[in-house]
Amino acid sequence: MSAAPILITGGAQRLGRHCAERLCDDGHPVIISYRRERPALDALRERGVITLPADFSSEAGIRDFITRLRDTTDALRAIVHNASDWLPDTLGEEAGANFEQLFRVHMLAPYLINLEAHDLLEACGEPLRDIVHMTDYVAAHGSRKHLAYAASKAGLENLTLSFAARYAPTIQVNAIAPAMIMLGEDDDEAYAEKARAKSALGTIPGPGVVYESLRYLLDSRYMTGVTLPLDGGRHLR
Ligand SMILES: NC(=O)C1=CN([C@@H]2O[C@H](COP(=O)(O)OP(=O)(O)OC[C@H]3O[C@@H](n4cnc5c(N)ncnc54)[C@H](OP(=O)(O)O)[C@@H]3O)[C@@H](O)[C@H]2O)C=CC1
Numbered sequence: 001m002s003a004a005p006i007l008i009t010g011g012a013q014r015l016g017r018h019c020a021e022r023l024c025d026d027g028h029p030v031i032i033s034y035r036r037e038r039p040a041l042d043a044l045r046e047r048g049v050i051t052l053p054a055d056f057s058s059e060a061g062i063r064d065f066i067t068r069l070r071d072t073t074d075a076l077r078a079i080v081h082n083a084s085d086w087l088p089d090t091l092g093e094e095a096g097a098n099f100e101q102l103f104r105v106h107m108l109a110p111y112l113i114n115l116e117a118h119d120l121l122e123a124c125g126e127p128l129r130d131i132v133h134m135t136d137y138v139a140a141h142g143s144r145k146h147l148a149y150a151a152s153k154a155g156l157e158n159l160t161l162s163f164a165a166r167y168a169p170t171i172q173v174n175a176i177a178p179a180m181i182m183l184g185e186d187d188d189e190a191y192a193e194k195a196r197a198k199s200a201l202g203t204i205p206g207p208g209v210v211y212e213s214l215r216y217l218l219d220s221r222y223m224t225g226v227t228l229p230l231d232g233g234r235h236l237r
């Protein structure tokens with residue numbers, strides 16, 4: 001029996017792509033979701049990564065993805081909920097729509113996918129099955145500029161606890177809560193300096209540290225309902 005694939009949502013770029021590539025390196029079959037087609041996806045496809053389009057900005061879009069996922073595989077080794085929009089807060093007419101957008105991508109999509117793909121995880125022939133939620137340092141600490149984003153990530157962190165209790169003992173459910181891992185393409189050196197100063201370790205580590213945390217969770221057989229803080233000691237500042 002061939003190994004069951006690992007699903008990473010939002011795997012077309014940055015942290016999700018890095019983890020998809022590293023999982024391939026480690027011999028796992030990988031499925032990613034992506035929202036926007038782009039040439040960079042072809043390199044993943046050439047490595048045998050299955051790429052499924054998904055737009056989690058509506059319940060219909062989430063359910064369309066779930067249908068595509070179920071048409072693609074009859075088992076899953078793990079699900080990594082990585083897809084995310086780092087939207088700042090907006091005022092006025094758009095504030096509610098902004099909040100709902102973040103709720104859907106960070107909470108509704110993981111919630112519905114976890115519920116509807118439970119049998120795919122149970123069908124995995126390997127002893128370990130995992131769900132990993134990518135949350136954020138600000139879920140536990142708040143954010144003055146990303147209030148809705150932080151709240152939606154806090155909701156995802158709470159879903160970690162509930163799904164861990166519901167899916168034990170056959171499926172482990174954990175989260176990774178990063179602080180600054182990698183800069184955005186528009187971030188300048190001044191921003192980078194400020195970001196480095198926020199953590200005790202004073203670095204912007206890059207995506208490798210996220211894969212180390214994911215690997216740890218996937219290889220652990222005695223870890224569930226936990227959020228791994230990956231913040232370089234930001235909580236000490
Ligand atoms: N980067 C960092 O320093 C930090 C990251 N994190 C968390 O780690 C995870 C990865 O971060 P990063 O790689 O920077 O993430 P990105 O900002 O690069 O987003 C990842 C992917 O999410 C997809 N996505 C966004 N909105 C939607 C949607 N509505 N429906 C479907 N897909 C969507 C995008 O797809 P597409 O590009 O195809 O549109 C994008 O490629 C995220 O959950 C993030 O919140 C937490 C703290 C720090």
Ligand SMILES: Nc1nc2c(c(=O)[nH]1)N=C([C@H](O)[C@@H](O)CO)CN2
Nearest residue numbers: 084085086136178179180181182184
């Ligand atoms: N979906 C995303 N979420 C987050 C990003 C990002 O680029 N995409 N970036 C951050 C920042 O690095 C933040 O941690 C800096 O303090 C947070 N979330």
